[in-house]
Amino acid sequence: MRVIISGAGQVGYGIAEKLSIEGIEVTVIDSNADLVQRVRDTLDARGVHGHGSHPDVLAQAGAKDADMLIAVTQVDEVNMTACQVAHSIFEVPTRIARIRSQTYLSPEWANLFARDHLPIDVIISPEIEVGDLILKRMAYPGASEIVSFEDDKVMVIAVDVREDCAVINTPLRHLTDLFPNLQATVMGVRRNGQMHVMSSRESLIAGDQALVAVAKDQVSRVLGLFGRDEQPPSRVVIGGAGNIGRYVARKLEESGEGINVRLVENNRHIAQIAAESLKRSITVFGDALQEDILREVDIRDAQMYLGLTNDDETNILSSVLASELGCKANFALVNQPQYPRFARRLGVDAFINPRTVTVSKVLRHVRRGRVRGVYSLFDGAAELIEAEALDTSTLVGKPLREFNIGPGIRIGAIMRGDEVIMPHGNVRIEAGDFVVVMALAAQVRQVEQMFRVSLDFF
Structure with a gap:
């Protein structure tokens, strides 16, 4: 399989890293020469310097023989154009684009991404995910x-x-x-x-x-x-009123549960956008790292603080400060994979890595066979996989106790229609079942083989 990735930032690099480890032929394009060199120096992948939407650059990257284009630059329009060029000139079969601007994703413009218009097969919106x-x-x-x-x-x-x-x-x-x-x-x-x-x-x-x-x-x-049955929060403070912060606040408003939401934003323009676009949430212009600002939004009475700015350090430290000022629980958006190891010791309750979420979504569409869902755990140490069992799957037909699945793999649940079945020795997996499996990184290929479409597919 040949994959071209346009964009060598955190997301593009993460996808390339994962795919190259699995032996997939990867070429990464970026207009930043330093990022391209990083790919060449650290990954088993090609690096091409140039704009991912330019036909000559795509040709140099091997688009004529590519099976998939993944456009994940920071600019929506570059990603969309790259998909259009890949389709119109090179007939790349599958095109995936990261699109961040919510106006493109409005249901009333859904026809924009039809094959006859902007031919994008899969749209990834990190903010929504x-x-x-x-x-x-x-x-x-x-x-x-x-x-x-x-x-x-x-x-x-x-x-x-x-x-x-x-x-x-x-x-x-x-x-x-x-x-x-x-x-x-x-x-x-x-x-x-x-x-x-x-x-x-x-x-x-x-x-x-x-x-x-x-x-x-x-x-x-x-x-x-586990002693962790806690009630959902009714009062929430969000540090950061950017795309993710506003999306979460809007959804909490639309839930109809009367959740009190307050946002803190240190960019006056973004704070103004949030104040005008949100109906019931209160937006305060200020720094979430300042005690007086957090006290102004009544952090002591909040059940949860969400650190959702674009800065990892601000998210971690403001979460710790919120807890010290009386907030019951906190949550931080963290991009750097090494940060959670020490941030938890500081008192951060939970984390989410946007890169991991986006990479997992892309992997779902790269995997071969009938694998429908993939989620990377703990920076790729293990994966959760949802796969459909077909007649050709080695797991179909016999009791689970008769299979030597081997170490590093564990079946978690089987879904058959509306029924959820927990695995035990007497359970038989049937064709058409969906199976949730956990696998250590080294065993992921084995899981794919277990759910293969046919013997010659791989």
Whole structure:
């Protein structure tokens, strides 16, 4: 498979890094020579210096023989033009574009991206993707990570294991006896900074961060077993009134739940846009790192603070300050993968990495076979995969106990129509089932083989 990536920033580099590790032929285009050189020096990928929307540059990158173009520069119009050129001149089969401006994504202009107009197969809006994930986290504040699959029938949550956890030091195979109606599977843990796939003979210990696949209607029950069943916030302060901050505030307004939202923004122009575009939320012009500003928005009475500025340090430090001033919980947008390791020690409750969200969305469309969803965990240490089982899948037809799936892989849930089935030895996967699997990075290819379309597809 040959993939061209236009844009070598954080998102483009992250996609190229992931695909090149998996042996996919990748070429990265960027107008910044330093970024192109970084790709050449650190990745098993080609780097081309130039504008990704220019035909001669795309030709140099091998667009004539490319299977996919992924346009993720910072400029929407460059991404859209690159897709148009790739389609009209080079007939690249699949075109993916990052589009940030919400006006392009308004439903009334949906026909703009039809094949006869701007031929873009997949549109990625980081602001919407990240914003929706934040809203899900807010609905279940006890979870530090949430991934949803198959129209939210199944969710995978990451939850901290503390001393008061009801299932601590209990072999996982006993959980079915203790909670016979519980639709949940502990797939793995992050322990001492390392990802570990759990077997039914093992137990959770204090300090783990557990990854649990659970039917949506039982998420609150599972969080309760971990001692983390917390109520969604009714008063929220958002640091940063940019695209993500405004999107979250708007959705909270539209929820009709009467949530009190206040935003803090240190850019006067952006603050003015937020004040004019939001109906009930209050926007304050000021710095979220200043105590008097946070006190002005009544941070002491807030249940949650969201650090959603474009600056990681501001998001982390303002989250810590908000907690010190009395806010019940905090959440930070963090782009640098090394920051969460120490930010948690400072008192930041939860994080989200926009790059990881965007890369995961792109990987869903790059994967081969019937893989429908992919989500990278902990900077690529493991992945959650949602795949459809076909007749040719090696998993179909026999009880799970007869398969030697091997280490590093754990099935979390099986979805059959409207039914959610938790895996155990007697369960048989049928053709047409959707299966949620956790795999360590080294085993991802094995999972793809398990759900292959045909023997010669790979």
